[in-house]
Each structure stands twice: as C-alpha cells, then as structure tokens.
Amino acid sequence: MIDDAIQPGAEVTLIVDGEPLQARRGQTVAVALLARGRRVLRHTRNGGHPRGLFCAMGVCFDCVMTIDGLQGTRACMTRVEDGMQVSTPLRFEGREQA
Amino acid sequence: MSAPMEADIAIVGAGPAGMHAALTAARGGARTVLLDEYPEPGGQYYRQLPADFEVADRSRLDPDFTKGDGLLAEVRAAGIALLNEASVWGSFDGGVLEVMHRRRALTVRARRTIVATGAIERPGVFPGWDLPGVMTPGGAQTLVKGQGTLPGERIVLAGSGPFLLPVARTLIQAGRPPLGVYESTHPLDWARHVLRLRGHGDRIAEALDYRRVLSRAGVPIRFRTVVARAEGSGAVERVVLMDCDRQGRPLPGTERLVEADTLCVGFGFVPSVQLTRTLGCRHAYDERRGGWVPVHDDDMQTSVRGVFVAGEVAGIGGAWAAMAEGALAASAALAELGFEVPAPGIEALRRERRHRRAFGALVNELFAPRPGLLDLVTDDTLVCRCEEVNAGAVRAACRPWGGNVNFIKGATRCGMGYCQGRICGPVVEALLAAELGLAPGTVDHFHPRTPIKPVRVSDLASLYND
Numbered sequence: 001m002i003d004d005a006i007q008p009g010a011e012v013t014l015i016v017d018g019e020p021l022q023a024r025r026g027q028t029v030a031v032a033l034l035a036r037g038r039r040v041l042r043h044t045r046n047g048g049h050p051r052g053l054f055c056a057m058g059v060c061f062d063c064v065m066t067i068d069g070l071q072g073t074r075a076c077m078t079r080v081e082d083g084m085q086v087s088t089p090l091r092f093e094g095r096e097q098a
Numbered sequence: 099m100s101a102p103m104e105a106d107i108a109i110v111g112a113g114p115a116g117m118h119a120a121l122t123a124a125r126g127g128a129r130t131v132l133l134d135e136y137p138e139p140g141g142q143y144y145r146q147l148p149a150d151f152e153v154a155d156r157s158r159l160d161p162d163f164t165k166g167d168g169l170l171a172e173v174r175a176a177g178i179a180l181l182n183e184a185s186v187w188g189s190f191d192g193g194v195l196e197v198m199h200r201r202r203a204l205t206v207r208a209r210r211t212i213v214a215t216g217a218i219e220r221p222g223v224f225p226g227w228d229l230p231g232v233m234t235p236g237g238a239q240t241l242v243k244g245q246g247t248l249p250g251e252r253i254v255l256a257g258s259g260p261f262l263l264p265v266a267r268t269l270i271q272a273g274r275p276p277l278g279v280y281e282s283t284h285p286l287d288w289a290r291h292v293l294r295l296r297g298h299g300d301r302i303a304e305a306l307d308y309r310r311v312l313s314r315a316g317v318p319i320r321f322r323t324v325v326a327r328a329e330g331s332g333a334v335e336r337v338v339l340m341d342c343d344r345q346g347r348p349l350p351g352t353e354r355l356v357e358a359d360t361l362c363v364g365f366g367f368v369p370s371v372q373l374t375r376t377l378g379c380r381h382a383y384d385e386r387r388g389g390w391v392p393v394h395d396d397d398m399q400t401s402v403r404g405v406f407v408a409g410e411v412a413g414i415g416g417a418w419a420a421m422a423e424g425a426l427a428a429s430a431a432l433a434e435l436g437f438e439v440p441a442p443g444i445e446a447l448r449r450e451r452r453h454r455r456a457f458g459a460l461v462n463e464l465f466a467p468r469p470g471l472l473d474l475v476t477d478d479t480l481v482c483r484c485e486e487v488n489a490g491a492v493r494a495a496c497r498p499w500g501g502n503v504n505f506i507k508g509a510t511r512c513g514m515g516y517c518q519g520r521i522c523g524p525v526v527e528a529l530l531a532a533e534l535g536l537a538p539g540t541v542d543h544f545h546p547r548t549p550i551k552p553v554r555v556s557d558l559a560s561l562y563n564d
Contacts, residue, residue, distance in 0.1 A: 005158045006246045009150030026148030031245045039230040039333050046486045050332050052230025053249075054483070054521075056237030057142060058135060059218055059370075061516035061552075062228075062483055072516065072552060079137065079148065 113141020115409025250360030346468025383539025387413025484515020
C-alpha cells in the first residue's frame with residue numbers, strides 16, 4: 001500500500017481464468033489484477049486488441065469482464081469476493097460474433 | 099409490481115453538489131433520497147477508501163484521503179436515505195427515476211429531482227490511446243484515493259488544465275512522482291486574463307501550493323507540449339511527446355521519446371448530461387461551461403419543472419461552485435415545496451455561486467481544447483473505443499451524412515456501445531465540425547437512449563417478482 005497507515009481488507013481468493021489469485025477485501029477486481037501486474041482485462045471483439053483500465057470510475061466500460069457468470073461487468077466497479085469467478089476472454093463475449 | 103420509493107427531494111449523485119443538496123434538503127425537513135453509483139458516497143472529489151480497508155490513524159493520512167470526512171459524517175447522520183451502488187438508468191415520467199440498486203430494480207418517485215451527476219473527463223485522443231496503461235488523470239487519482247494503489251511505475255501526466263496539478267500532487271504524496279507534467283497551453287496565453295483573477299485569492303493560493311509541491315518533488319512542468327502517440331506491444335512502453343503551437347498543432351521535428359508504462363492524458367471535463375437529456379431538459383452549447391449544458395434559471399431549475407441541476411453537470415466550475423449550487427438547488431426546491439429554507443439562504447447562495455462560476459468560466463476559457471489537437475487524430479486513430487471505429491471512418495461519413503453527429507452515429511456505430519458515446523461524443527462532434535468547417539456546438543450531440551446505463555433484463559424482472 002502507498003501509505004503505511006492503510007491496510008487493505010482480509011485476504012480472499014479469486015479464480016481468474018481457472019487460476020487462483022490472492023486479493024484483499026475492498027479491492028476492485030481491476031486493482032486485484034493490476035496488483036499482480038495484469039493490465040490487460042479483455043480483448044476487443046472485432047480487432048482483438050488488448051484493453052485495460054481507462055477511466056477507472058465506471059464511465060467508459062472498457063474494463064468489462066465476465067464476473068461470476070455475468071458478462072459485461074465493470075472490473076473497476078466490482079469489489080472482490082472470496083471464490084469469485086473472473087474470466088478474461090480472448091474475445092469479448094457480450095454479443096454474438098458477426 | 100413493487101411500490102415506488104416516495105420522497106420529497108431525490109438527488110442523483112453524491113459528490114460535492116449532491117451531498118450539499120442532500121444535507122440542505124434534510125435540514126429543511128424534506129424526505130430526502132440520495133442515489134449514488136459507487137459503494138461509498140463522495141464522488142471523485144471526496145473519493146473514499148473502501149470500508150473493508152483498515153486505517154489505524156486517519157489523522158496520519160494525506161489530506162487527499164480525509165478532506166471529505168466531516169461532510170460524509172454529516173450526510174450519514176442527517177436522516178437521508180442514502181442508496182449506494184444505485185444507477186439511474188432511465189425516466190419515463192417526469193420526476194420518476196428508474197434505478198438499479200445493486201441487482202434489484204427500484205422506482206423512485208420524488209416531488210423534486212436534483213441532478214448532480216458531475217462530469218466526464220475529456221480524454222486525449224492520439225494513436226495508441228487504447229493501449230492498456232493509457233488512462234485518464236482522474237482514473238489515476240481514483241486508484242490512489244479510492245484503492246490506495248498506484249497506477250504504474252513510470253507515469254507521464256499530460257493534457258491541459260488545472261486538474262493535472264492535483265493529480266500530480268496525489269501521485270507525489272503517494273510516493274510515485276510523475277516523470278513530468280506536459281501542458282498543451284502556455285502561461286503567455288493566459289496573461290491577458292490576469293485581472294479576472296481578482297477576488298479568487300483562495301484558488302490562486304491553491305495553485306501556487308501545487309506548484310510548490312511539484313517543484314519540491316522535482317517534477318518538471320513543460321508547456322506547449324502534447325502527447326503525439328503511445329507505443330508498445332500489448333501495453334504502453336513508450337510515449338512520444340511533441341512541441342505544439344498556440345493552437346495545439348504539433349510541430350514537425352520535435353518528437354522525443356519517454357519510456358513509461360502509464361500515460362494519463364486529460365483535457366479537462368465535459369458535463370455528464372445523459373440523465374438531464376433523458377429527463378427532457380433543454381440543453382445549450384457553451385464553451386465557457388465545458389460544452390453542452392442543461393439550461394437553468396438562477397436557482398438551478400431546468401426547463402423541466404421540478405428538475406434541478408447542481409455542480410459540474412450544469413457546467414464545469416469546480417467543487418466550490420458545486421457545493422454552492424447543491425445547497426442552492428435544494429433551497430429552491432424546499433421553498434417551492436413549502437419547507438423552511440435553512441441558512442445561509444437563497445440570496446447568499448446565489449452570490450456564492452456567481453463568484454465561484456466566474457472563476458470556473460475563466461479556467462474553461464483559458465484551457466479550452468485547441469483545434470490543432472485534432473491533427474493528432476490521424477485516420478487510423480481509434481475514436482469510439484466501444485465499437486472500434488477509427489477517425490478515417492468518421493471523416494469519410496461526414497460529407498455524405500452532413501452536419502449532425504447522430505447521422506455519423508447511425509452510419510458508423512460510433513457512440514452506440516456500452517458507454518453510449520460518453521467518451522467519444524465530444525471527439526466526434528469536434529471531428530465533424532472541423533471536417534465541415536462549422537463552429538463547435540452546431541452539429542448537435544449524441545442523443546442517449548434508455549437505458550442510459552446498461553441493465554440486465556433479468557435484473558429488471560425484479561420489479562415484478564416481489
């Protein structure tokens with residue numbers, strides 16, 4: 001943490017693409033991934049381009065992931081839970097491919 | 099169907115404007131509902147750490163983290179119905195708001211509505227702005243203030259406007275000074291307005307304080323400098339900077355490379371008007387207020403009776419204007435409903451608001467986006483991040499489809515994605531106006547469609563299931 005006075009919440013374990021990932025309660029999914037050096041949160045459905053956190057405050061919807069089975073969930077607005085299932089599909093799953 | 103939640107005054111957005119509106123409304127005795135999309139109230143200005151985080155001694159924290167403490171405590175103690183994680187996604191009937199509260203649909207019916215939805219950052223648009231590692235300055239600040247996390251190792255801060263300074267300060271206090279702050283305007287551009295700073299000593303002192311913090315940390319500020327592009331494979335690795343002229347036009351032969359993993363570029367803010375548009379409020383284009391704004395009277399009431407606005411949604415003016423307007427809008431709503439208006443009263447708030455707005459207007463003028471910045475938006479530059487539409491496709495649609503951005507939307511899908519054109523809207527407007535040689539504000543704006551925030555049909559069904 002950036003300030004010694006700040007302690008994040010208790011440890012929880014996410015399942016990201018089938019692999020366990022340690023996170024701390026209160027963190028968003030995006031920050032839990034960033035803390036492990038993961039900046040790419042999805043790939044675009046047409047060009048397959050990598051995308052990460054952009055506005056980090058819920059406006060741009062660029063960080064959408066599939067979280068606990070719900071597609072199109074903003075990783076910047078979703079707080080981690082123990083056992084949460086997160087997937088980072090190669091292709092965005094929100095819609096059928098044309 | 100579940101019964102609507104009834105209120106005298108409903109407020110959308112719990113930032114400085116919304117919180118002051120809610121406090122005023124509650125003090126006047128109104129049944130007050132305050133709706134906010136985040137897990138904690140505060141907005142971006144008073145962004146809070148999560149309740150799950152432990153802070154042994156708040157007095158030891160940087161003021162960034164604690165400046166909202168007093169106000170939040172007041173809001174929590176005032177008997178306000180505060181709904182966090184509540185998105186307003188539409189309105190079909192006057193002051194009736196359709197809300198998604200976590201995954202449960204809810205209708206709020208209020209006698210008066212105050213929209214305090216704030217602003218959206220105006221991002222920098224240049225080749226590579228979609229690479230992971232490129233973010234808005236506000237996004238970087240939110241990571242620190244709201245999550246106690248740094249956005250990266252080597253951070254470049256660029257764009258235009260006074261907001262870059264508090265973001266730099268936040269990063270410095272967090273132990274990760276940016277490599278530099280690159281501002282596209284120049285103090286010489288501002289000089290002729292210096293007399294208009296009279297009476298705004300507190301704001302000038304704040305700016306000087308930021309300057310001191312930056313120079314003590316050895317963070318250089320470079321003027322007339324723009325980010326020409328971001329490069330890297332899979333994420334940002336390098337930033338290309340260029341000198342620019344007074345109009346923001348990059349000067350050939352001035353390119354230089356900075357190794358960085360995080361690039362934050364912002365050119366100020368635009369009002370977040372999707373809800374006021376949905377409510378049917380009339381809007382006008384005003385560059386001195388950051389673009390399209392709802393038209394309102396002296397007491398913040400819009401063209402739709404019973405609907406008020408306060409803060410950045412009513413034009414970019416800063417947190418101090420927002421606080422005055424929140425209290426003013428609530429006071430006017432209380433008076434209309436026959437409640438007693440608490441101190442300081444409507445007249446005093448009108449004066450405070452005018453004073454704060456004058457400073458906001460000056461800032462918007464000084465840092466208005468320069469037309470030359472569009473030179474950076476090459477045809478292969480992405481414009482709509484959601485629908486993956488590049489500038490070439492937008493430009494190609496301009497001549498055949500003519501002078502309304504909604505035709506460009508229909509022709510290219512620009513602005514049809516999840517964010518509903520919140521990010522690309524102002525860019526498409528600027529591109530179209532430039533292409534047809536028209537003034538900004540004459541090419542209409544994207545019309546938001548309900549739901550203005552994505553909602554799941556299965557979640558909407560909860561309106562009928564209980």
